[in-house]
Amino acid sequence: MCMMQAMGAMKKGLAILGSTGSVGTxxxxxxxxxxxxxxxxxxxxxxxxxxxxxxxxxFGPRYFHCNGAPDEKALIAxxxxxxxxxxxxxxxxAVDVVVTATxxxxxxxPTLAAIDAxxxxxxxxxxxxxxxxxxxxxxxxxxxxxxxxxxSEPNAIWQCIRGEGEGSSVSRxxxxxxxGALRNTPIxxxxxxxxxQALRHPTWKMGRKITVDSATLMNKAFEVIEAHWLFxxxxxxxxxxxxxxxxxxxxxxxVDGSVKAQLSPPDMRLPIQYALAYPExxxxxxxxxxxxxxxxxxTFQEWERERYPCFEMAIGFARRGGTWPAALSGANDxxxxxxxxxxxxxxxxxxxxxxxxxxxxxxxIPEIGDVLDAGRDGKARVFELVEG
Numbered sequence: 411m412c413m414m415q416a417m418g419a420m421k422k423g424l425a426i427l428g429s430t431g432s433v434g435t436x437x438x439x440x441x442x443x444x445x446x447x448x449x450x451x452x453x454x455x456x457x458x459x460x461x462x463x464x465x466x467x468x469f470g471p472r473y474f475h476c477n478g479a480p481d482e483k484a485l486i487a488x489x490x491x492x493x494x495x496x497x498x499x500x501x502x503x504a505v506d507v508v509v510t511a512t513x514x515x516x517x518x519x520p521t522l523a524a525i526d527a528x529x530x531x532x533x534x535x536x537x538x539x540x541x542x543x544x545x546x547x548x549x550x551x552x553x554x555x556x557x558x559x560x561x562s563e564p565n566a567i568w569q570c571i572r573g574e575g576e577g578s579s580v581s582r583x584x585x586x587x588x589x590g591a592l593r594n595t596p597i598x599x600x601x602x603x604x605x606x607q608a609l610r611h612p613t614w615k616m617g618r619k620i621t622v623d624s625a626t627l628m629n630k631a632f633e634v635i636e637a638h639w640l641f642x643x644x645x646x647x648x649x650x651x652x653x654x655x656x657x658x659x660x661x662x663x664x665v666d667g668s669v670k671a672q673l674s675p676p677d678m679r680l681p682i683q684y685a686l687a688y689p690e691x692x693x694x695x696x697x698x699x700x701x702x703x704x705x706x707x708x709t710f711q712e713w714e715r716e717r718y719p720c721f722e723m724a725i726g727f728a729r730r731g732g733t734w735p736a737a738l739s740g741a742n743d744x745x746x747x748x749x750x751x752x753x754x755x756x757x758x759x760x761x762x763x764x765x766x767x768x769x770x771x772x773x774x775i776p777e778i779g780d781v782l783d784a785g786r787d788g789k790a791r792v793f794e795l796v797e798g
Contacts, residue, residue: 422686423451423504425473425529427496427520428512429465430458432617433534433560433678437509438465440683443694448686452499453491456512459483466491473499500524507686509560510535513619514743515736515785518542522778525555532685534560536632540728541736542781543639557640558685563633564640565681566659566672571641574664582663583637586653587713588613590625592756593652597717603756605749613656613676622746626759627713631724635735638728645729650721652711657700674700719760732772733784740788741766748796766791 424441428434434455441448452473455462459478466474466489473494474486483493500508500520508524509532510517517535522542524531526549533539539546539557550557559565563585571580591610592603608625609618616624623629630650637648656676663669674680675698683694715722720742727738741763748754754762766788773780 421447421449422506423449423502424507424509424686425452425454425496425499425502425505425524426450426509426511427454427500427517428456428510428535429453430455430461431511431513432615432620433511433682434509435461436678437511437532437560437682437686438469439696440679440686440694441469443683443696444687444692447692449504451502451504452494454496454499454512459486462486463489472504473502475499496520497523500529501527505529507532507558509686510538511560513537513617515541515740515782518546518778518781521546522549525549525553528553528555531555531557532560532682533557534682536561536629536636537739537785539636539639540632541739541785542776542778543635543735544731545776545778545781547639556688558688559636559640560678560682560685561633561636562659562676562678562681564636564660565684567637567641567662569672569684570660570662570670579664580641580643580662581647581665583641583643583648584661584663584669585630585633585637585648585650586656586658586660586710587627587630587650588624588656589652589654589713590627591621592625593654593717597714600717601755601757605752608749608756612654614678618750619743619746622749622759623742625756627718627721628724628742628759630713631721631728632739634725635728645725650713652713653709655705655708657705657708719757720763723760723764727767730772732774733776733780734767734770734772736776736781736784737767737770737788738763740785741792742788743785744789744792744796748792753796762792762795763788765795 450469450471453471454475459482463486466486474491507530511534611621634648658671661671727734745759745762
């Protein structure tokens with residue numbers, strides 16, 4: 411029998427998909443700071459079963475899911491939790507908010523299931539909107555579901571827009587980028603960059619894949635795609651700018667020329683907390699405050715096309731619509747994996763993605779199966795090129 415704990419009337423029930431990753435663990439840090447506000451109803455991971463077990467013992471979820479060995483799962487079950495497939499977990503009555511903190515396409519199906527069940531979506535999984543943006547946003551609107559972005563940049567845009575009312579008052583989105591670990595590396599030396607060098611992000615502590623995406627600027631291309639779908643802003647009205655200090659997380663320009671910006675020290679717990687507590691704001695002494703005189707100058711500069719060839723390529727494919735963005739996402743997953751394993755060089759990431767997508771067969775109005783197939787196809791084509 412499952413251990414069932416009564417949930418306080420004011421608590422939000424959370425299902426955290428990918429609880430052992432960077433965003434997942436930081437989500438639990440926020441929960442740890444506000445135990446009276448949140449109940450962890452379910453936790454899922456891929457194979458970090460030992461960490462999942464520690465999380466289960468601390469937070470006492472009703473449900474869990476992992477792909478570990480049976481004996482490891484038994485340790486978690488000993489806490490009183492029942493194993494539950496994510497597609498079913500997200501629909502549980504006790505769940506109010508589904509936190510998608512996984513990477514890759516594994517979150518798309520559970521996210522759609524959660525939307526159909528009327529759950530709020532706290533979205534950190536970029537691929538969900540990159541690969542299936544039109545499908546996800548249409549389904550959310552149909553079911554009256556809020557998609558609450560957790561990533562600092564779309565979260566900053568959301569904060570700036572909030573309270574401005576409906577309509578077309580937004581004229582431009584300006585998304586900031588740190589420039590990644592290689593922003594000061596001479597372009598002539600990028601060919602010989604190692605995975606270790608690409609993973610030395612100067613301001614953010616993130617997972618390996620997203621850190622490489624930051625170095626290629628692919629993460630900004632994905633954030634432009636997210637912004638296009640989440641905020642309904644035209645492609646031509648979304649810009650990026652290099653901001654090395656990572657203090658200004660994004661800016662919104664309105665039709666009268668006014669610009670709002672969201673500023674804070676680089677700490678993912680702040681956007682996570684904002685989304686989980688929405689529509690309230692809460693004081694958290696664990697999160698550092700912005701102190702202008704200590705921070706000093708805030709600088710902005712143009713991004714260099716020669717340094718970041720992935721960005722323009724990715725936006726070009728995304729603007730085609732259909733299953734092109736899904737194929738792009740899958741191809742990028744495989745290319746980053748190939749780079750991290752030493753099978754291709756840093757500059758070859760863009761080259762193999764572009765070559766892989768040459769053979770993509772687009773579906774103009776895709777269903778979820780088409781989206782997932784396109785992602786798998788993009789990934790497979792990259793692996794074929796790499797092995798060849």
